[in-house]
Amino acid sequence: MTDARTEILSRIRGALGSADSSAGAAGTTGAAGTAGVTRAPSVVPREYRSAGEHAPGSDAVLEVLIDRLVDYKAEVHRTTPKDLPRLLARLIPQRSAERQVVGSSDYRSPDVLPTTPSTPRGAVVVPHGIDQAWVSAMGGVEVRTDSREAPLSAAELDEVDAVVTAARVAVAETGTIVLDGEADQGRRAVSLVPDVHVCVVRTDQVVQTVPEAVRLLGADPERPLTWISGPSATSDIELERVEGVHGPRTLHVVLLS
């Protein structure tokens, strides 16, 4: 008996080889037509926009980004490096009652997720490579640092109230920010488990179109990428959009210029 890999590959080769090219008109109407039997790569027409008409970081691009972010219920802030620390400190929520009990059912089962004594002030987690100046003004806030080498556990991440990260790139037309796991953006779990995500995006990181972002990210495609467009949401109930499900229920995007 041949192994599955050999058999599947030979089935595919057989399927491609045996296709009757005179079989008829039905099928794809793509630019390459139905001449799919050829082994040579067909030409892919790429007439679509590979970049927008506006430069990265331009006012026009920022305006579109803000419009899209607001449309998807993200909260947008504009600031300067000087005012950033104070803004961040303000955005970290106080430990709220809702963090203890979600809805009316307590999901914290003590045997699995030990609850640390709750503190009245908020706690924030930051990736270890974050610009230390950003978090310098968080006087009343407990700041915890996470790295690949010294990661917080899931339970510990669940205890903090917010996460502050940088970003790799933002796409204006779709209202998207992309994290690529580098030291200022952190492990994927860090930007996922806390209920509030504060993401600091430099205005020169904002491109207009998706292709611009993909080509930039393509320089390091092996990095774990998280594309974020607004807070988590669902439309599973009568197609009505509800913001805030399993991912952070609040997304703050801070535009830094």
Add this chain to the structure above:
Amino acid sequence: MSTFLGMPAARDRRGPGPDAAPGTLSGVGRPEDPLHWGASFPDAAKAALDNGQLRRNLGKATSTIRTKRARVVGEVPDWEALRDAGSAVKTDVMARLPELLEELERNVTARGGVVHWARDAAEANRIVADLVRARDTDEVVKVKSMATQEIGLNEALAEEGIAAVETDLAELIVQLADDMPSHILVPAIHRNRTEIRDIFLERMADAPPDLTDVPRELAMAARAHLRRKFLSAKVAISGANFAVADTGTLAVVESEGNGRMCLTMPETLITVMGIEKLIPTFDDLEVFLQLLPRSSTGERMNPYTSMWTGVTPGDGPQEFHLVLLDNGRTKVLADEAGRAALHCIRCSACLNVCPVYERVGGHAYGSVYPGPIGAILTPQLTGEESDLPYASTLCGACYEVCPVKIDIPSILVELRAREVSMTAGSAGDTADRVWSAAMKAASFAMADGARFRRAARVPRLLRAISRNGVIRKLPFPGSLWTRSRDLMEPPKQTFRDWWDGREDQR
């Protein structure tokens, strides 16, 4: 309604009957074969049409999403160019599938992933069950995935004592209600908010007793229910929307964050993916990440898209398994006329615009792939005789919205022609049979004047394969017949005119 769709004699299918119709709390049950269950299409469709609640739920949901999609597609100036590119990329993928799969395997392996190959559902389920058991756990979290629905993975795991917890809100609803998905994107589209609340209250042990039917509250109840599972699960199982051959990158597109939870928190990730999900290069993502969200949820971009390449030390699952699934796909590939069905990126836009789907819902198709794409893909995957190709008015709306330009109506006509030819005793009257088969959607379309007017496309479809007013060559197996005889071209008048004329003659 006995001549509903005027199809060939209904064939019975294995699995539950049509009586467990939506509208009751319990769903249709989990069938033996996820690609072939329930009553035949005409019977199931008839039952569905009698279910007013179902029709109201569907009508509301599909019209909402149609409007959203139209708006966000309308704001993209190069939409048609993106569709052309998407279609051509997929055609290229099919032509080079063996080498691209090998390239993907090399790249995933080089980054610490393990690639498995599965010829059919049983083999895929075996691989996954063995992997889970070796991790010493009896519960796995799952991201919504059509491939694992198709192979009945949850049921296979259950037989081995492993509980697979669906974490997508709609999949959770379907799972709790012992139901089947009725839509590719929104599997519980046949349920309204009140039914969902009732399902949660009865079947979800930790649902708050004072739960109302406000969608936000329902979503929060699901959040609370699943959170502990996410944070403690050892193994997650996912599908994939795309796999990039030249980098080994996998992508999952989602909304709720349940995907991120599953793809990030557990130690082990197992991804089951059909072999057709490939794209050649990382840059090709720029096409599909524009086409998919706008076509599917009607958003400019879905809230979350995760991409990972093998294993990233210190970040996310430290063990990654990719199961490449055939399960009939090579059969579809061998059929040049139907091959384009493999281009599908499962956006579900064709369901939302389909007048037949809107009326009968997903369950009537008796397959995890309902709607127009299901009508062509399901019979091709199973290789069985099927009445699904008749579940269409051939109005062409599905083709117009398809982001990768799959010409579903033409493939439907082709499949119908084969079906008729297969059941015809002799070739003597094949021309008439082919013609009438292609027209057989008429009685359904008649039920709705506005829809009916749109069905004007049919004669054009047949004219497309004719020259000089004579059809010289029908697609196989019609070609067996047209080889020796010419067939008159269908009249140039519209379908409606043609029908009206027929009526007048009576």
